[in-house]
Amino acid sequence: MKQNKKIILTGDRPTGKLHLGHYVGSLKNRVSIQNSNDYDEMYIMIADAQALTDNADNPEKIRNSIFEVALDYLSVGLDPKKVNIFIQSEVSALTELTFFYANLVTVSRLQRNPTVKNEIKLRNFEANIPVGFFTYPISQAADITAFKANIVPVGEDQLPMIEQTREIVRSFNRIYEEVLIEPEAYLPTSKAALRLPGIDGNAKMSKSLGNCIFLSDSKEEVEKKVLSMYTDPNHIRIEDPGNTKDNPVFTYLEALVEEHHFQKYWNEYHNLDELKAHYERGGIGDMKVKRFLLNVIEETLAPIRERRAYYEERPEEVIKILRDGTEKAITVANKTLKEVKEAMKINYFEDQTWLQTGKKCE
Numbered sequence: 001m002k003q004n005k006k007i008i009l010t011g012d013r014p015t016g017k018l019h020l021g022h023y024v025g026s027l028k029n030r031v032s033i034q035n036s037n038d039y040d041e042m043y044i045m046i047a048d049a050q051a052l053t054d055n056a057d058n059p060e061k062i063r064n065s066i067f068e069v070a071l072d073y074l075s076v077g078l079d080p081k082k083v084n085i086f087i088q089s090e091v092s093a094l095t096e097l098t099f100f101y102a103n104l105v106t107v108s109r110l111q112r113n114p115t116v117k118n119e120i121k122l123r124n125f126e127a128n129i130p131v132g133f134f135t136y137p138i139s140q141a142a143d144i145t146a147f148k149a150n151i152v153p154v155g156e157d158q159l160p161m162i163e164q165t166r167e168i169v170r171s172f173n174r175i176y177e178e179v180l181i182e183p184e185a186y187l188p189t190s191k192a193a194l195r196l197p198g199i200d201g202n203a204k205m206s207k208s209l210g211n212c213i214f215l216s217d218s219k220e221e222v223e224k225k226v227l228s229m230y231t232d233p234n235h236i237r238i239e240d241p242g243n244t245k246d247n248p249v250f251t252y253l254e255a256l257v258e259e260h261h262f263q264k265y266w267n268e269y270h271n272l273d274e275l276k277a278h279y280e281r282g283g284i285g286d287m288k289v290k291r292f293l294l295n296v297i298e299e300t301l302a303p304i305r306e307r308r309a310y311y312e313e314r315p316e317e318v319i320k321i322l323r324d325g326t327e328k329a330i331t332v333a334n335k336t337l338k339e340v341k342e343a344m345k346i347n348y349f350e351d352q353t354w355l356q357t358g359k360k361c362e
């Protein structure tokens with residue numbers, strides 16, 4: 001099924017404050033899309049129900065993170081006048097859709113999902129997987145299809161999840177009626193932004209690994225983290241040739257630096273290619289490159305901190321934004337649920353044919 005509208009859905013699990021990896025991987029894209037006005041509707045979900053699938057024993061962690069994530073959204077520049085920010089668990093239609101879609105997916109197909117396999121390994125769930133966590137690709141399909149989203153901004157690691165949603169949509173539309181919309185993934189244009197590494201050199205910046213630069217970090221905290229970043233362990237002396245390929249400092253620069261940063265902070269170079277070439281042949285110290293990166297990050301985070309401070313002083317405004325966005329989400333998701341149940345022929349008390357059949361039996 002196709003539609004003329006351009007509807008976007010994306011979101012994050014509220015398991016703590018959002019970090020720089022979230023910003024370059026998705027948040028920056030969302031703001032760009034929002035400001036382009038090249039869409040009809042945009043929904044941004046705080047996925048608390050999904051977060052509970054591997055935090056069921058610690059609901060306070062999720063509860064306390066809802067407000068923090070909302071602050072992060074608003075601080076990066078997401079505008080509640082242009083987007084709908086909502087809380088997943090408040091939209092009960094999503095749970096019903098998940099239940100119905102579960103009948104269209106096999107256990108073996110879930111087991112083959114690369115994202116699920118990686119996440120299970122990361123959380124050491126191999127021997128004891130919570131059912132909710134195992135089936136969260138189905139829940140994600142419900143989230144996307146409830147709003148008939150056809151564009152889903154995601155990181156590269158989420159591509160298998162989008163494909164699984166597309167499979168569910170095709171199965172539903174084939175078996176019942178063409179009610180659901182197949183989504184397309186929208187990836188960051190910068191390859192470095194697809195997966196920002198941790199400051200410790202780990203392949204992924206992760207809250208659970210403690211290797212993040214948070215959007216809410218103070219200037220002092222950011223400086224401490226940047227200056228302690230992992231670089232090339234073989235680049236011992238300034239004159240030694242350095243490796244930029246597996247060097248987090250340069251990966252961060254690839255994701256964040258722009259031409260004006262060189263003009264402003266290091267006019268010895270015109271662009272990143274020139275800086276990388278010099279580092280690779282030797283003659284630049286790691287600390288000098290880190291100081292440059294620190295300036296770039298600070299220029300990015302300073303306006304974010306300013307907006308965050310504004311909303312931190314106005315919690316009632318944040319709550320209203322969440323309430324209004326959630327009410328809109330409930331209305332839209334309920335409409336889709338009604339269409340789904342009608343297609344499945346399980347809308348008994350709204351189906352006049354079924355009601356007449358019942359009367360004939362009297």
